[in-house]
Amino acid sequence: MSFSTDVKQELVKDLSNDINCITSELAGFFISIGNIAQNDVFFTVELPIENEDLAKKYFTMIQKAFNINSEVILENFIGRKKYNHVLKITSPITSISIINQLKLLQDVQINYELYSNFDSICCRRAFLRGAFLAVGSVNDPHKGYHLEFIPPTVEQAKTLQAIMKKFDIDSKIIKRKNHNVVYLKEGSQIVDLLNIMGAHVALMNFENVRIVKEVRNNVNRLVNCETANLKKTISASVRQIQDIEYLKNTIGLDSLAPQLEIVANYRIAYPSATLKELGEMMTPPIGKSGINHRLKKISSFANQTRKLKGEVNYDNENDYFTT
Structure with a gap:
């Protein structure tokens, strides 16, 4: 597996019991990759998922947060190449409940500003974790220091940048083809973000490589x-x-x-x-x-x-x- 996959596998195992952190992580994941499908006055919620472990995690979190048992289905997904499954909330009423509780929409637009201003540190951490699981990746530190998010809009990119700034992490945004990429290049800031998101094993592995490289460079x-x-x-x-x-x-x-x-x-x-x-x-x-x-x-x-x-x-x- 790649280092990025190792990080995500570790984050998949991080299941909070705090309802606010659960909804914050779901929000981070949803506004990064989710889709609200509207049919007349009805809404359905869809979440493209990379693998079954991630699907199980968010299935469990949705059940916990919204007390849903039978209205979430997992289907094979043919779309973006790295997403193999999709979680669907089939009930329009439940979809509206999720949209309202996550405060996803404001005047039929994604409410990015709300998520830039979390008061709770643990909710900020959870939001970043959800966003990374949706659209994040990190290079193997042996090859170079680079971590990035590729969110769907520039507004979401600025939201991620603003939340990281609250942890004194200075990310940059660049345009790559049609995508807005939020990225980090400094090893120390990547380590900080891994810690914030809860990827502590990956953090130690990254640090070990970084220390060896720094010692070698100093020598x-x-x-x-x-x-x-x-x-x-x-x-x-x-x-x-x-x-x-x-x-x-x-x-x-x-x-x-x-x-x-x-x-x-x-x-x-x-x-x-x-x-x-x-x-x-x-x-x-x-x-x-x-x-x-x-x-x-x-x-x-x-x-x-x-x-x-x-x-x-x-x-x-x-x-x-x-x-």
Whole structure:
């Protein structure tokens, strides 16, 4: 199964005993995917369903919320490709009762504004859970962070966005072909939404993947940083040794001040050592800045000697003394 299917299977098992939460989840599911069919003055309610487990859940919830026993039927559904079944409320009177109790309509239009202003946190959670089960999906975190809802209208998209905002989740809305897509890309916000909807097992699985990826990325950043620093160290060491070898072959290292000659000899003997390591070899030990200062003096002396001999001079000494 896909990660998205795992999330939905977990949410299917979440059955609230609170009547307000039940009706809120039904409302979230219904206005995302449901259909109100009108025949003259009569209404019937239809809910396309992905699988039998989900059908059983909402059948049970409808029975609990509206005390219906014999007026809900489950049929095979030929329509949108991922919906295999449809729950139908066949009684017009019962359909009107459901529409009224869920406050689905206002002037024959879906009452989106009502659902943007839930006072109860648990009802907001339930509404989002119902909407996700209807039109939501989430990518496998191994492949990338992406969670989305594809509701039927821009009004429903804005309703979902407004409810998520109350949980400090900043979703975005984009137009994809003829659909309004509400989506999240940040791993931390996807984790928060999974928690809000009640998908705690999926949340832990998502977090485990996210932690491993973050650790791996941090290690890669550190390795890249260390590699860059190593390149600087090698480059600086090569330049320093070139200057020292030049002085050694032209005027001799004994022409340097004693403290500079000692540092020059240590640099030649330990070409891969850092400035800190060179300083620790001195007797008494010298700090990194002290070694750096002395090597700069050696480089300056080498450049002065090159100038006197009319040879090429290295202008930017600082490029070679940064380790």
